[in-house]
């Protein structure tokens with residue numbers, strides 16, 4: 001029987017897990033699982049991680065946080081996807097070198113699957129991101145994803161959020177405590193193991209030894225339980241994903257009415273890329289780079305050049321990481337969630353979504369009857385497959401680039417840096433586009449629409465000429481493309497700006 005959970009660590013991962021498990025495992029009810037979180041008052045949280053994935057809406061709703069509070073308390077803004085600039089080719093060499101990986105899937109629910117018709121040229125010269133949904137045009141005009149009258153977490157255009165990570169941890173903590181999570185501010189100094197190699201307890205500085213049936217390691221890169229105490233190895237993906245460093249700064253808006261972009265902008269650089277995330281009161285920008293291909297001074301100079309005069313004299317923060325994950329994230333009575341479990345790099349915002357998924361999996365596989373080994377096997381197999389697919393998705397952004405202006409980009413297309421599993425996927429898509437057949441919703445964070453946006457945004461060619469006679473619904477497809485275009489016109493006429501939508505939410509209630 002298992003009834004007690006102890007989470008060590010109170011960053012985004014720890015508090016998402018705590019608030020979620022308390023709700024899902026009935027911490028408020030008799031017979032439910034008790035959840036305790038211990039976090040060190042001396043070791044800070046990472047405090048970056050400002051871009052999210054649409055799953056965050058359901059996660060927050062389940063935890064009990066509403067959208068208006070999120071916006072008010074966390075300086076949040078609406079995010080409709082990620083726009084990639086200069087990824088396909090270096091600046092000045094391609095006519096339209098940008099594309100949106102939007103969260104909205106193609107508007108083809110009632111008609112034919114549109115992508116083949118786009119590949120056959122039936123959407124004119126519109127790029128796939130613009131032909132497929134109104135979201136690209138709405139995003140380019142800094143529009144929000146919905147009308148003010150739409151309620152929490154609902155919108156005609158799919159969305160996630162950008163937010164202040166430190167403020168989010170505070171909001172999550174308050175809600176988790178309201179969900180009956182017990183909070184202890186203390187530092188774990190030692191992890192005691194029992195004879196069978198499971199965790200027997202964790203010693204704290206002021207609260208003695210804390211024990212539980214299940215321990216969750218949310219101690220970030222320190223990995224105090226799963227790594228240091230239990231010795232579960234980290235599988236580095238550095239040979240595939242080269243970025244291992246970031247330097248970040250926060251830029252205030254120059255006017256209270258400055259537009260707020262409703263997507264993350266990711267601009268490729270010679271040895272990495274720069275994120276640009278617009279919150280309610282400031283932008284967060286950061287240069288993610290490979291230290292094997294450039295140095296910190298050059299990376300900072302590139303970031304400052306990107307920020308322009310607005311970034312002069314602003315302080316920067318630096319981060320180091322080793323892209324990778326653990327093959328075993330549930331060992332005996334310990335599960336790792338968050339940075340202790342895995343982290344590739346900030347591209348495509350996979351950090352927080354992995355914590356959301358891990359919390360869901362633990363809620364589903366919680367060993368009520370004491371069947372830890374069975375749960376661990378399923379958990380590890382599922383998470384490993386998810387990490388591998390997410391790694392391939394991220395690598396694809398680099399591999400498909402036509403940039404050859406530095407060793408960073410040249411190295412990224414060397415065959416030995418590219419997983420066979422990614423090559424296998426790309427091989428499939430030479431003569432047919434990706435579709436549901438290629439993906440499993442229980443494994444793939446990124447479904448067919450995401451791979452399609454990136455593939456065709458990066459200029460991938462799928463040759464449908466041999467199969468062209470099969471596609472007989474050209475008239476319907478053309479009509480559907482025209483309707484999407486019309487929806488784009490409506491979106492521009494009717495949707496408020498991201499800033500106006502945020503103002504409305506801030507003033508609600």
Ligand code: FAD
Pocket residue numbers: 008009010011012013014038039040041042043044045046047048049050051052165186187188189218219220221222224246286319321337338339340343345346349350351352353
């Ligand atoms: P941390 O925030 O490091 O928290 C660790 C916690 O453990 C702290 O509370 C600390 O006090 C506690 N702790 C540590 N040791 C002990 C101890 N001995 N005793 C008690 N407590 C202890 N993700 C996204 O989804 N989107 C993004 O845009 C994004 N951008 C990123 C950019 C960068 C540069 C980096 C490095 C990461 C980014 N991530 C992003 C990942 C994201 O930041 C993390 O997934 C998220 O912050 C979760 O971190 P965490 O809670 O695992 O660890």
